[in-house]
Amino acid sequence: MSHLSLHFPSEMSPRRLSNVSYTPISAVSAGGLPPEKFVIENVAKNGLGIGVASIVLAGEMAGSGVLALPAAMIGTGWMGLLLIVLFTVNACYSGTRLGQCWVILEERYPEFKGIIRDPYPTIGERAVGRWGRLVSLICITITLYGGGCVFIVLIAQLLGSLLSTWLDIHLSLCLWMLIVAAGLTPMTWLGTPKDFWPIAVGALVTTLAACLLIIIRSALDSQELEEVVYPAPTLEGTFKAFGSIMFAFAGASTFPTIQADMKHREQFNKAATIACGILFLIYFPMAAGGYFSFGHLAQPNIVLSISDGPVRLIVEIMLLLHLVAAFPIITNPPAQFFEYMLGIPTEFNLKRCLFRTASVVILLFIAETVPSFGSILDLVGGSTVTLLTFVFPPYFYMRLVDSSHRYKDCTQRSLPMWERVYCWLLIIIGIIGGCCATYTAVKNIVSADFQVPCYLQSGNVSMAMSAH
Numbered sequence: 001m002s003h004l005s006l007h008f009p010s011e012m013s014p015r016r017l018s019n020v021s022y023t024p025i026s027a028v029s030a031g032g033l034p035p036e037k038f039v040i041e042n043v044a045k046n047g048l049g050i051g052v053a054s055i056v057l058a059g060e061m062a063g064s065g066v067l068a069l070p071a072a073m074i075g076t077g078w079m080g081l082l083l084i085v086l087f088t089v090n091a092c093y094s095g096t097r098l099g100q101c102w103v104i105l106e107e108r109y110p111e112f113k114g115i116i117r118d119p120y121p122t123i124g125e126r127a128v129g130r131w132g133r134l135v136s137l138i139c140i141t142i143t144l145y146g147g148g149c150v151f152i153v154l155i156a157q158l159l160g161s162l163l164s165t166w167l168d169i170h171l172s173l174c175l176w177m178l179i180v181a182a183g184l185t186p187m188t189w190l191g192t193p194k195d196f197w198p199i200a201v202g203a204l205v206t207t208l209a210a211c212l213l214i215i216i217r218s219a220l221d222s223q224e225l226e227e228v229v230y231p232a233p234t235l236e237g238t239f240k241a242f243g244s245i246m247f248a249f250a251g252a253s254t255f256p257t258i259q260a261d262m263k264h265r266e267q268f269n270k271a272a273t274i275a276c277g278i279l280f281l282i283y284f285p286m287a288a289g290g291y292f293s294f295g296h297l298a299q300p301n302i303v304l305s306i307s308d309g310p311v312r313l314i315v316e317i318m319l320l321l322h323l324v325a326a327f328p329i330i331t332n333p334p335a336q337f338f339e340y341m342l343g344i345p346t347e348f349n350l351k352r353c354l355f356r357t358a359s360v361v362i363l364l365f366i367a368e369t370v371p372s373f374g375s376i377l378d379l380v381g382g383s384t385v386t387l388l389t390f391v392f393p394p395y396f397y398m399r400l401v402d403s404s405h406r407y408k409d410c411t412q413r414s415l416p417m418w419e420r421v422y423c424w425l426l427i428i429i430g431i432i433g434g435c436c437a438t439y440t441a442v443k444n445i446v447s448a449d450f451q452v453p454c455y456l457q458s459g460n461v462s463m464a465m466s467a468h
Contacts, residue, residue, distance in 0.1 A: 047263035048194050050271045052201075056193050056258050057095075057275035059204035060329045061251035062282055063322070065244070066211060069283055070218075070290025070298040070305075072244040075237010077230060080291070083245045084283050090426055091249035092276035094390055097397040097423075098255045099268035101127065104400045106265065107410050117340040119256030120333070120388075127396035136392065139384040140253050141334045146381065148331040149363045151323055153371060156180045158320045166313070174368055174454030181364040187328040188356040191348060192336065194261040196328060203325035204278070210318035211282055215289035217306040217315075222293035229295045243382075243436030246429075248283060249276075252389040257333040335359060368454040375445045382437035390430025394423035 048056065073080035101123045106112050109126070116122070120140060124132025156176035163169040171179075190196040222228060231237075259268040290302045299305045303319070306312050335356055344351045370376065398420065401413045415423075 048197060048258070048261050049263055050267050050274070052197050053258055053262050053268070053271035054274035054278065055204055056197055056200040056329070057251070057255065057271060058278040059200040059202075059207070060254050060258075060326060061249065061275065062204060062207045062279055063251075063326060065248035065250075066207070066283055066286050067301050067303060067319075068244050069248060069287035070294065070302045071300045072241040073287055073291040074231055074296055074298060075234050075239075076241045077233045079233060079238075080241050080245065081284065081288060083241060084280070084287055087245050087249045088276055088280040088283075090390065090429065091252075091279075092273055093422070094393040094426060095252055095255050095272035095276065096269040097393045098123070098252060099259055099265075099272055101393070101397050101400055102256060102259055102268070103266050104410075104413070108407050115346055116256075116260040117336040117346070119260045120253065121337065123256060123396055123400075124392065127399040132392075132396070136388070137337060139388050140337070142380055143253050143384045143388060144330045144334050145359070145363060148327060148360075149366045151327050151330070152177055152180055152184070152363060152367045155184075155320065155323045155327075156367075158316060158323070162313075162316055162320070172454075172457075173371060174457065177364060177367050177454070181360050181367075184324065184327050185357050185360045187324075188331055188335065188360060189348070189353045190328060190332075191346065191352075192261050193258050193329065193332065199325045200329055203322050203329065206318040206322040206325065208282065210315045210322070211286050213311050213315050213318070214302060214306060215285055217311045218290050218293035218302070221305075221307050225294075225297075228293070228297075230291075231296050239436050240440055243433050243440055246390070246433035247385060247437060249279065250385040250389040252393060253385075254330065254333050257336065331356075331359065331363075371451045371454065375441065378441035379438060379445060382434050382441055386430045386434030386437070390433065391427050394426045398423055 069080075069084070076083065098120075102112075102119060105123065105126055112122070118137075121133040121136045124136035126132075153173075156173055156179075159180065160171060160173060160176045187196070187199070190199075193200065255268075255272065258271075259265050262268055262271070286302075290298050290305070294302075294305050297305060303312065303315055306315070338359075339352060339355060342351075342355065344355060398415060401415050404410065404413045
């Protein structure tokens, strides 16, 4: 990917109003507002409020990682709960630093107050230079498009398992992935998070419902166990738990995109803080309830630990709905980036639909080629997610604050020593967590049985699942 492909000169298209906007000049109101002023007022009028933005953030972050928290505590004991508190604070600070980075950019570059389609790479470029944009874009593409690919596989597995168990419908995993991709594609045509915030609400509600049912069912099932064993903490167990808990809070790659859709972007810090509070209220009782109910019997996917029956069925349906609702959220930021580079207008149009359909087709091809792609993504994502969530935000923030002296007409900012130390500590913690995740991913890849690509398989092999 060349440098030229990542940024366009302002004179490239007569439809562009600024370096960050593809809003057509024809969209300017009859009231005669200057184009930039109209775009800014349009964002303020139609953007997300603090409450909705916090729900979108929490709905995007509260994913399947919550299901691994009880098992993560096997290697740490009750100390795992302290790790959850630690990472709640860290994720909150990291997310708010990203938000503050954008506030600084809007203050220094007024053109960024309009419609923004590549906020995270822009923060990287203004903070550290061209390499910041390039690395951010690569990490976001791998993390979010890679996550979308895994979502197709997970949804296909879960849907196939439910229908084969309850309706006796048996299809191959490869065919289910094709059906799932076709069903998800129209959802990706929606523009930005403000256009599909009800979907994000659904993602959060389904997760809350599933977690509540899991906690209740776990408590009831534990009463039927003769004895619950709690293993002593181990160094390796702590190593694994560190990575698992950290990645349950890893969702910062979409933060700037959601902030760009807010009515008042300077209030993003409030939305991020509320979102992290919601995550804590979900994660803490889930980890404690699952671990203290099952002890060493807690599975890496806690759903597999609860007994069969109507409750488990409802939980699986809720998780399925969450994955479906989260798919357009995680694939939206990279879609906006590439549409920005290709010059596709921001309003709903055929080009957007064709591009996003093609994107899903590519993700489907990867999923059909490597059904166990999730193991590979875990390996690569160990570094990309770490960079986007715990390394880049504090580092970019420090660089932007330290450059305040070059902008005499803007607010002069400085970091107290304690905050600078905390920023570097956060970076170190993120790197350690990335190493933990990489270690776990390598172990999984070594023990995994990689499957033949779907289009090379003979016959319609029925899908059998031992785990969801």
